[in-house]
Amino acid sequence: MSDTSDKYRAPALEKGLDIIELLASHGEGLTQGEVAKALDRSQSEIYRMLSTLVRRGYVFRSISGDHYSLSLKMFSISQRHPPIGRVIEAALPRMRAVTRLAWQSCHMGMESNGDIVVVASAESPGSWGLALKTGTVVGLWNTGTGRVLAAFRSEQDVDDLIAMHRRAVGEPELDRAEFDAHLKRIRDSGFEKMPSATTVGVTNISFPVFGPSNNVVAVLSCPYLERLDDLDVPSLDEIVELYRDLAKELTALYGGGNEQFMKSETP
Structure with missing residues (x-):
């Protein structure tokens, strides 16, 4: 040999x-x-x-x-045949399958030069739902997607991200102490569940998707809307588990390790 x-x-x-x-x-x-x-x-x-x-x-x-x-x-050169593109291509059918179970829309967000961008979106199968369009730029410190993208970075990387970030439409000024408190809470729990800071009546559920180096490469988010009619749909807790499992599967697709989700499974 x-x-x-x-x-x-x-x-x-x-x-x-x-x-x-x-x-x-x-x-x-x-x-x-x-x-x-x-x-x-x-x-x-x-x-x-x-x-x-x-x-x-x-x-x-x-x-x-x-x-x-x-x-x-x-x-x-790597972007001409990007693994990210392949992950999105593989993720979309899985995202659509989960929305059919959850009766809730979901989207995937990534960071690009400080911007938080929706790169994939799957709509709820029902007649109504909240779905963000692909290409939408959202806030860093006032959205579940932005917070989770920042939460699993080093302090220096968070500083750099904030320095690069251009505020999205409607995004308030940064309160760094409040932002850091959110990031600590997310690191402790492994995901974000928060009342929307942009829309009344929406609960944002956001899970990290990890890459091979245990870095967060994307965030899977569900803008949860509670139904009040007689349609039998999963509860909020069940929705959280559905999207947690999907985030695990997407992490595996990207080559990350599911041990990153152990904290989020702790009661």
């Missing part, structure tokens, strides 16, 4: 990949000498590889010219 592996090695490609993987772990950038030392390579061969990566747009040099960092080109 080792002979076969050695036969088909591509040393130049491996050096380029080594540099990309190294720079991916150093967001602040590295000098040519630091790259050479970390990879135990000569300065001359690292210079040639860095020059090629800069020319092809995978790496960029700092204004001073002494530090090298990854560009967003690889991210851009």
Whole structure:
């Protein structure tokens, strides 16, 4: 096996990949000498590889010219065949199946450069319901989707998210102490259940969808409307369990671990 592996090695490609993987772990950038030392390579061969990566747009040099960092080109390429798109494609039929059981609409939200965007939506099968349109931008600190997207990030990442965020239509000014209290409560319970801060009579139920690195990649939300007529529909507690199970399934689809849901199952 080792002979076969050695036969088909591509040393130049491996050096380029080594540099990309190294720079991916150093967001602040590295000098040519630091790259050479970390990879135990000569300065001359690292210079040639860095020059090629800069020319092809995978790496960029700092204004001073002494530090090298990854560009967003690889991210851009990944979006041409995005795993997120595949997850949404797989999620939609499951979301529709649950809405038929719950008689409640649901949607999936993601963060994009600080905006909280609805990327998928499934309507209630009944004659009425509350469904957010795909592409709708919602608030960060006054919605279940926004709060759950923030809750499972580091303090620094939350700071960065707030700095990038542009307030959605109708979103109030941030009360940071109140926001932090909401995030702590969500981390403790594993999900959000809150009276809507935008519409009277709606209870927002929001569950995280975790990725392979245990990061929240999306949030599954149900804007719950209580029925007062004679139609036999699931209770609020049953709705919570239906969408919890769906969030678990979507997490598994995305490669995350369901151990993240253990807290939310604790009475």
